[in-house]
Amino acid sequence: MNARELFRLSKKYRVRNEDASAKPLSSNDKAVDKSIVETLSQEIAALQDIFYAEHRRKIMIVLQGMDTAGKDGTIRAVFQFTDPLGIRTIAFKAPSTAEKEHDFLWRIHWQVPAQGEIVIFNRSHYEDVLVPRVHHWIDPGECRLRYANIRDFERMLSETGTVILKFFLHISKDEQRGRLQARLDDPQKHWKFDPQDLEERKLWEDYQDAYTEMLQETDAEHAPWYVIPADSKTHRNLAIATVIRDTLVGMKLAYPEPREDYANIKVV
């Protein structure tokens, strides 16, 4: 089974039943796994170059997960060799007043990739069916409406040339405890700590259920969810880099044809 099949959301996936420490792609040697991540990242960088030259299709990568799940770390590792001109990352924070006064897809839409662009969403429109749901700011009916809005939006993006890849980085509650504590124990990392994270942590079970429903409601062939066990940072990178590399290979990218009419131009 290839990585895209292996990590693709299944109908029976329930976040709370899943093992966040699974490492199905691992060689069981961390150093080997790391070197494979490095090779994959180099392949991704080379493929991005062709993708950019082609300048036809668009790629939107969505990363979702609880606090400390490793969204930033994933971007750093997987795109470490990619031309900084070739990717654009957007970290969506809590919406501003102006953003709240529009529909929830408004601030997302103008950030979607243009032709030749890879855009990585560090959090996304999926926050809008998670945070307000868990905090009961919207009711289940409103949430269902948003799932439908998201399905329509992503189908439109797909129909207009966007390849969509969505990753849920699944960490265990205990792994999050360790990662948050590490931020507190190192005074140098205090600036990364937000007390609000502890408030959200109290709602852990509710988030698990909200994620489960959201994943099941918004998975589609043209906008698949990949569910990544993410307690191991190295294996998380390995899994995501493999899915992205395989997707790029599957796109059958090719440099544009040489132009015969250019062959005899002499620059003076």
Place this chain on the structure above:
Amino acid sequence: MNARELFRLSKKYRVRNEDASAKPLSSNDKAVDKSIVETLSQEIAALQDIFYAEHRRKIMIVLQGMDTAGKDGTIRAVFQFTDPLGIRTIAFKAPSTAEKEHDFLWRIHWQVPAQGEIVIFNRSHYEDVLVPRVHHWIDPGECRLRYANIRDFERMLSETGTVILKFFLHISKDEQRGRLQARLDDPQKHWKFDPQDLEERKLWEDYQDAYTEMLQETDAEHAPWYVIPADSKTHRNLAIATVIRDTLVGMKLAYPEPREDYANIKVV
């Protein structure tokens, strides 16, 4: 004389009189120069981390130069080790219809850096006092008005916490000939070639004069122009990386203070 003094625009700088092949920082050993660029890029990456943690000031880097001057290559080299989350690059193309229906600073303003952000402009609002000037779409009076608009705009950005660095990448006409021809001679690079570049090349002398006036009119202590001889790619990277590293060092960046009230929090 340090690099910032060395490359800072002088009152007597006239593009057409300057030597684009000068290499004042070079060790005269290309391999050594390259390894220094690598070290500088690593320093910039480490400093960016503190700059981001500080989350207070903003950095706007403007790259200007004739076609093939090496704006893309500079970004690749100088920021090769910088966290992809830490920088945002914007390539400004010919303005769209909607953009043209606004003032020329409209599309620039919403792309300026937020706190903790380094934004690199690959071309910028300076195109609007170059292309239309050389093609006589605006008259000298209109152009002077735009210089004043730019001065006011950049002063406001500076006063609200933005460190501005502007680089003019100066290549010779002969160096451009070689670089354009290389794109034509390699069928794999045809997609990088735009016949319009040959039309602009015919206006070389006019561009030299437009650049000279623009540089002199918009240089300021808070928004300095650095004029970089750019026929040598390695030395160009060396010069720009040095100026950026020195600027970051001069900002006296520091990680935020540890929080005493965080010291005893236990995550449960």
